[in-house]
Amino acid sequence: MSSNLINNDEMNVLLEVVKQTSGYDFRDYSSRTLKRRLGYVQRSAGLEHLLDMVPLVKKDEKFRNRLLKSLSITVTNLFRDPSFFLSLRKKVLPLLAKKRPLKIWHAGCATGEEVYSLAIIIQEVLGQIPILTYATDINNKSLAHAHKGVFSIPVVQEGTSAYWASGGTGSLSNYCHCQYGSVKMNPSLGEKVNFSHFDLATDSPFGKVDLILCRNVMIYFNDHLQEKVLDLLTQSLNPGGILCLGAKETLKFPKVIPKYYEVDALEKIYGLKRASCSTTEKHQVMAVNL
Ligand SMILES: C[S@@+](CC[C@H](N)C(=O)[O-])C[C@H]1O[C@@H](n2cnc3c(N)ncnc32)[C@H](O)[C@@H]1O
Incomplete structure (x- = not known):
């Protein structure tokens, strides 16, 4: 699934649930990055719709942590640049x-x-x-x-x-x-x-x-x-x-x-x-x- 197929309204619903369940507010992150990352998590979890993640975020702590990890990009290096x-x-x-x-x-x-x-x-x-x-x-x-x-x-x-x-x-x-x-x-x-x-x-x-x-x-x-x-x-x-x-x-x-x-x-x-x-x-x- 291409990330540009992700609908903004659905993404906002999901991010609201993420905020309520974890306290993390990703709603003001760049939508291009969010869509790419959410698309990746959706595909790797084998979910058909983005909103299929909602019950998982609410009830499955392991899934929620996986999603949070995916939204926080931690690439770094010693003496980077x-x-x-x-x-x-x-x-x-x-x-x-x-x-x-x-x-x-x-x-x-x-x-x-x-x-x-x-x-x-x-x-x-x-x-x-x-x-x-x-x-x-x-x-x-x-x-x-x-x-x-x-x-x-x-x-x-x-x-x-x-x-x-x-x-x-x-x-x-x-x-x-x-x-x-x-x-x-x-x-x-x-x-x-x-x-x-x-x-x-x-x-x-x-x-x-x-x-x-x-x-x-x-x-x-x-x-x-x-x-x-x-x-x-x-x-x-x-x-x-x-x-x-x-x-x-x-x-x-x-x-x-x-x-x-x-x-x-x-x-x-x-x-x-x-x-x-x-x-x-x-x-x-x-x-x-x-
Ligand atoms: C790509 S890393 C950059 C690490 C390092 N500063 C560097 O340049 O190599 C981005 C870091 O920002 C953190 N981050 C993302 N959103 C944040 C927020 N709202 N508050 C604090 N840190 C955040 C991520 O968890 C991640 O560890």
Whole structure:
């Protein structure tokens, strides 16, 4: 069954049931992604109609979890988009070097590869400074995985070349060790990280941080939810704080754009203007870009 045969009204009925039974609100996710994912679950469950899922979502917890898992896309990598991590190293961390503690929020951290990648880069650029990291997601299974910090050997092998491409000059093996056929990241990288559940679609800001990575998350949201989440992220940044988006994500909304200046437009890295000293910030960025 092709995903464009899925009817919007039926999809909304199903998503309402998902919301009532699980608390997760996917109604403002991009309908193209939703239809593709729901079509896939429908086909693999051998169901003729989309609404055949309704009783299963209501009564079958296993099916409901399978559907939720399918709607939350958790693809990630160590040093995903190495040029982005190179820019963090060269342009962003020097701007934040004096923050104590440096407060970071990974919004939509999936299984944690991004969290460990950033922790490694911070150690290499800034040394052992006090850091407070929040790593959040809606997917509890991914969060548990992230908390353990255990990855498969191929993930780490792939991560090794990405680490070098991101400006790393040491060896990734200095930050992890083999454990029962997998690779465990050094606990020191994850011990200051608060892994917790946070739903960007429904939860409220929880405090201010200096650096937010919300990458490859909003790409799955419609414009309404993207704007709402950008507002939440903006409220959660200290003045002068840095917001990092994914390669295909943008600030794009007229109410959001003027609040930020570009730190590295190509890598989708933006700084929140301080009301009175946006020019100073621009000068700082120019200095580190030189
Ligand atoms: C494709 S992964 C991106 C992981 C990582 N940021 C990266 O760029 O590699 C998207 C993550 O966003 C999470 N997510 C989706 N909707 C969310 C929401 N409403 N609130 C918080 N996280 C969400 C998914 O569970 C998934 O783990």
